[in-house]
Amino acid sequence: MKKALFFLLSFLAFANVNAQMVNPVKWSSKVEKISDTEFNLVMEGKIEDQWHVYSQFTPENGPLAAEFKFKDAKGNYELIGKVKESPYKKQYNDVFEVDEYYFEKKVTFTQKIKVLNPSLTTIKATIDYQVCKEVCINQDYAFTFSLPKIVMANPEEVVTNIDSIEADTTQTPKEKVKPAASTDVAQPKKEENRGLLTIFFLAFLGGFAALLTPCVFPMIPMTVSFFTKQSKNPGQGKRNAILYGISIIAIYLILGSLVTGIFGAEALNSLSTNVWFNVFFFILLVIFAVSFLGAFEIMLPNSWANKVDRQADRGGIIGILFMALALAIVSFSCTGPIVGTLLVESASKGGIAPIVGMLGFSSALALPFMLFAMFPSWMHSLPKSGGWLNTVKVSLGFLELALAFKFLSNADLVLQLHLLEREVFLAIWIAIFGTWALYLLGKITTPHDSPLTHISVGRLSLALLVLAFTVYMIPGLFGAPLKMISAFPPPQTYSESPTGFFGSSAEVSKGDLPDGAKIGEHGIITFTDYEKGLAHAKEVNKPIMLDFTGFACVNCRKMEINVWSDERVLSVLKNEVVLISLYVDDKRDLPKDQQYVSKETGKEVVTIGNKWTDFIITRYKTNTQPYYVLTDLKEQKLNEPISYTPNIDEYLAWLKDGVSKFK
Known part of the structure; x- marks a missing residue:
């Protein structure tokens, strides 16, 4: 009696979503x-x-x-x-x-x-x-x-x-299934502000890194000497130093504003998610990285620097402004790649992110010039220029190279080419960071490195940190989640071995899989073709679980990550049912002879996603995902289908009820 009452209540709880077409x-x-x-x-x-x-x-x-x-x-x-x-x-x-x-x-x-x-x-x-x-x-x-x-x-x-x-009662799902955002209206603004603060902080670090390069660092004492000699009194020197710093910030803010103004705030985001722009960004960052590693220098024409330098000799406010511009031009071979990378990364956020990024970068770059010009005695605390500056530059080159492959990965994911799957991506990163560690330990040198007689404590500490990070990534090749860098490599499902080389899927090699099956989440044998899945279910005499899902359905992923991973649920999905996952957002075209016009909706069915969308609407009179249906071998429902059910016990009870009815 209790069991019957439980399933009656479960049915009523989901009836509003599952028993009808939804047109919100x-x-x-x-x-x-x-x-x-x-x-x-x-x-x-x-x-x-x-x-x-x-x-x-x-x-x-x-x-x-x-x-x-x-x-x-x-x-x-x-x-x-x-x-x-x-x-x-x-x-x-x-x-x-x-x-x-x-x-x-x-x-x-x-x-x-x-x-x-x-x-x-x-x-x-x-x-x-x-x-x-x-x-x-x-x-x-x-x-x-x-x-x-x-x-x-x-x-x-x-x-x-x-x-x-x-x-128009023919309004049907046609593409992808996705996450519902929070209904808390204050949260998006908070997240947006947090994103801009993150960009500012990262850009500030980028500016500080640019400061520690061979093109910029030696200019600090030269600039301080200029203000000391040209100023009639300490007060004037401090005012000129502040104006110089503000001029540096203004120049980079203008650059960020130009990028935003030319492309538009929304267009920047649109471009940054485009396949070909991701490929372009990849090539651009590789060029920047190779430049930092010492293959060549990216420089603006010398005539620009000469003309600006002559204007700087005029003195006064105009002279100081042109001095700041001269700094930007002369140091471009070191700052250009960093600025370019920051603009590319901030463009992916859209809005005013490029302006915020340039504000952070220029603030870090300008602040030391201002402070040392205001307080010249601090100059004695600065380390001397030397080979360590090139070490910083080369290290930035390794970071640029690693970041470049993130953009190439984005393009590969969108096109679903499977050329840069998770294992390949991680192997490339392990090679990059491993080589960087060897460089820091003095085992590898680049064209502009000074002879290394010993390794400083700071360099050794950084080498150990990079080496530790390299070792951390190695288990990712065998299925480790690598939560520390989860935003960078492709997802676990986009890999040669979705559950790891030694994961639960190891017991079933790809050659042993039934026709039309693949190894899915948590090592579950999964069919993506209904007819082949049905045929296999009849062969092994097991009930069918239809999983109407989408490649980008957030609640589908939540169910798979949080519910399917439970040992009790996983045992049922692996051993007691045949799982058929039907993706309603699969954009691949059906063969011409399989395309048709839906009798239920009157719409053209031309893609695989259209086919499964029409299937769920025609057979189950709903258009929502995730949507789970347990059927027997005659394709009849064993119990009432359910949708998003984050409660593990409820989902497990629903599974066991359907399996017991089949038996």
């Missing part, structure tokens, strides 16, 4: 006239409480970004710029380790167009998007915009065409 967004559209040929196409969505729609600027490897398609544009109209959107909220997702950009309550997208064909009366467009709460839904929606046939007297007048979501 109601869309409407309108046309706003700008001129006789230019219009704004406005798409407005009203979002139900606690649900979130994700922005088109959401980073790769995170929640599914909104995507727009405008049909039959050629010869009829042209798009002016990108789709603009209402302000979004931002929050860090610790599962995917990226920032989420999302909307609550309401969202507005606006596309400006110019009409080329005077007889054009309608424009059709679609939006593919993701909406999440505890579960996620991948949906699309079709808009039809009616253009005015006459010139409007009032430019503010609009022609409205309301597209009610109830009028």
Whole structure:
């Protein structure tokens, strides 16, 4: 009796989510006239409480970004710029380790167009998007915009065409399944501020590192000597020193502002998550790294430095400003790669991050010049220039090289090429940091190194730290999670051996796997093709567990990490059921002869993800993920399906109930 009551309550708890199609967004559209040929196409969505729609600027490897398609544009109209959107909220997702950009309550997208064909009366467009709460839904929606046939007297007048979501019952998931962001509206702002502070701190460290390079450090005593000799009294010297430091900061702030202004705050984030820009950043950082390692120097034309130097001789405020500019130009061979890396990294955050990064970098660079010029007696405490400056420069080269492969990994993950899987990435990092340790220990030298007669305590300490980090990464080749650097290498599932070389999957080699199966999470034998999984279940006479999931579904990952890892649950999944994971966001095209139009939704099914989306809608009348179904060999439900269930005991009870009914 208690058992029956428990499952009745469980069913009621999930009925609202699982027993019906969910449409949390109601869309409407309108046309706003700008001129006789230019219009704004406005798409407005009203979002139900606690649900979130994700922005088109959401980073790769995170929640599914909104995507727009405008049909039959050629010869009829042209798009002016990108789709603009209402302000979004931002929050860090610790599962995917990226920032989420999302909307609550309401969202507005606006596309400006110019009409080329005077007889054009309608424009059709679609939006593919993701909406999440505890579960996620991948949906699309079709808009039809009616253009005015006459010139409007009032430019503010609009022609409205309301597209009610109830009028289109074919709205189906089409792409990825993702995390629902927190409903705490104060949290995104806090996370954004924290992100900017992190950028400032890292940039400050970068500025300090640039200060300790051969191009910059020797200029400190030269600059102090200049201010000491040129100033009529100590007060004037201090004022000039402060002005000099402010000038340095201003120059780099202008650089950060130019980057943000030229590309735009949102475009920076969009570019940084683009495959080809990730490849470009990889090549750029490799060039920077090779330069720091001593192969060549990246220098600005000497004529620039000469012209600026002549202006610096003028004295006064203008002279000091040009002195700061001269420092930036002369030291470019050392500071350029660091500045470039900081701009690339901060660009991935979008917004004003490049400006904040340049503020941190320039502050660290300018502060010592200011302080030593104000207090010349401190100069005696500075270490003498020497070979250690080149050691700093070479060390930065190793760091640049390691960071470069993060960008290449991003591109590989997006394209799913599996060229830079987790083991390969870690092997490269182990080689880079291991070589760095050997360099610090004096076993390897670079072209510009001075003869090393002994190793200082500081250099030895850094060598031991780098060597320890190298050793720490080695177990990652065999399945260790490496939580300290989890944001850098590809995820464990993106590897040659998802559970490690000596993990639980070792008992089943790839050659012994059933047809169509792979080794999935926690070493579970998993099918991604329904028919092959069904055939295997009949062969071994076990019930089937359908796992409707997505590559980027955060609550799917939470279930796998926190619930499936429980020994009791894992035992059932490994030994008592046949697991079939169907990814509704798989963008690979189906063969032409397998593409069709859904009888249930009337939509084209052209990708593998479309196929499994249509499958869950047609058979189970829902469109949410994660979604779990236990069936017998006749494909009949053994008990009521469930969705996101973080309570391990509840999930285990549901599993055991279905298995017992099968037996």
